[in-house]
Amino acid sequence: NAGVTQTPKFQVLKTGQSMTLQCAQDMNHNSMYWYRQDPGMGLRLIYYSASEGTTDKGEVPNGYNVSRLNKREFSLRLESAAPSQTSVYFCASRTAGGGYTFGSGTRLTVV
Amino acid sequence: QKEVEQDPGPLSVPEGAIVSLNCTYSNSAFQYFMWYRQYSRKGPELLMYTYSSGNKEDGRFTAQVDKSSKYISLFIRDSQPSDSATYLCALLGGSGGSYIPTFGRGTSLIVHP
Numbered sequence: 001n002a003g004v005t006q007t008p009k010f011q012v013l014k015t016g017q018s019m020t021l022q023c024a025q026d027m028n029h030n031s032m033y034w035y036r037q038d039p040g041m042g043l044r045l046i047y048y049s050a051s052e053g054t055t056d057k058g059e060v061p062n063g064y065n066v067s068r069l070n071k072r073e074f075s076l077r078l079e080s081a082a083p084s085q086t087s088v089y090f091c092a093s094r095t096a097g098g099g100y101t102f103g104s105g106t107r108l109t110v111v
Numbered sequence: 112q113k114e115v116e117q118d119p120g121p122l123s124v125p126e127g128a129i130v131s132l133n134c135t136y137s138n139s140a141f142q143y144f145m146w147y148r149q150y151s152r153k154g155p156e157l158l159m160y161t162y163s164s165g166n167k168e169d170g171r172f173t174a175q176v177d178k179s180s181k182y183i184s185l186f187i188r189d190s191q192p193s194d195s196a197t198y199l200c201a202l203l204g205g206s207g208g209s210y211i212p213t214f215g216r217g218t219s220l221i222v223h224p
Contacts, residue, residue: 004154040119040216041216042199042214042215042216042217043199048211058211090155092154098160099145099147099157100145100147100155100157100201101157102155103154104154105152105153105154
């Protein structure tokens with residue numbers, strides 16, 4: 001099925017560990033985004049990539065890095081996980097003039 | 112003051128009721144307005160997308176935009192238990208002409224049989 005695929009769906013990390021969240025879309029969208037969603041805080045933009053080869057910081061970029069590997073893939077890396085990064089992470093993609101298509105999310109717990 | 116305000120609810124209604132979900136915003140530069148539905152433990156999915164004042168209808172859903180009042184609404188007719196979800200508004204075209212949407216925090220809707 002066409003859409004946005006995120007892996008893994010669940011992850012538990014120890015404080016200080018690193019990991020990469022993967023995202024791929026097969027809709028030929030130019031723009032891709034990483035959000036985190038926390039209770040009472042709504043969706044907050046971490047990083048985005050307006051097109052292949054470009055990335056920009058969003059509202060809450062500290063503690064994260066991203067890579068736009070090609071037009072399809074946009075990964076999010078936590079270099080040294082902290083309990084404050086416990087959240088649900090969503091990847092999304094968008095075509096110009098269109099709405100967002102979201103993935104099903106990654107539930108991350110940092111202990 | 113946040114750019115987009117949305118009452119978190121929960122809003123509890125009986126099956127068959129007409130539901131009204133609302134967002135207010137402060138930045139008159141917003142030009143595009145979206146509504147997303149998010150079921151528990153799922154990603155948001157796009158319901159409605161409009162870029163003008165007035166009404167847009169899609170089945171049981173009607174999106175209404177009043178730019179003069181900076182107020183947008185989503186109406187659900189004949190609500191069903193399957194409509195129970197969180198509804199998020201998202202606005203595009205804010206300060207500086209940004210096309211990064213600003214999301215409301217979402218309203219939780221419960222439709223009970």
